[in-house]
Amino acid sequence: MADVNRGNRPLSPFMIGPYYKPQLTSISSIMVRITGIVVLGLSVVIVAWLFTASISEAAFNAFNRIVQSWFGDLVLLAGVWCLTYHILGRLRHVLWDFGYCWEVRVAESLAIGMLVAATVVAALTFILFLAM
């Protein structure tokens, strides 16, 4: 392997901080991963809710009281925000994979767009389903 490129490679985002300047693109990509894991946590709550509903009215009422409290609303809203952000972020990765949206300006607007869209969806969820 005489002419394999060694040493002259792009830096990994693992080095964020001292060696690698944080950018909208890399930070938003890391947030996609974090929000994905948050959604896994949220699915525990959703599945538990379905499970208690399938078991008995007493179990349902006990768990539902927690889920429908202000704290439960907060958790669900955070979950909705993360879910929306994650979907859009993953969609962005698909677009990148297929070779679109590579221009820095476009990629950065998508990063901001994801934040805005997730916030709008969370706000709409609050208005439509929780604020009543």
Next chain:
Amino acid sequence: MQRYLTDRKRAVGLGSGRAGTEHHWKMMVSSMAIVVAAPVFFILFALGYQLPYAEATAYFGHPAVAITLAVTMVIIIRHVMNEAIEAAEDYVHGTAGQLTIVGITWASYLLMIVGLFALARMAI
């Protein structure tokens, strides 16, 4: 000087036979799947989750609702399971990493099974 390695020889093993990129490609496929599955799950769930007990179980037990929620739930949980496994592969190494991946897989499939059980129980 003449190069003794042929172009082909230098390329073998470096390209995409889709084996090394399999996990990545599967993430891309499930990424596209959740674009549809997650909003469907979210809307169906949101429509039923504020109902009182009797109406909620009737709603979630409706065959169309139960089946759609079951399919989309499996798509979503499988996707975030792979997301968490990917993160564990990157950040947790050695035995701890392998055990973390086993734990994530185990917990995720348990979640899917409990969710499917709950939907089936309300539907039947």
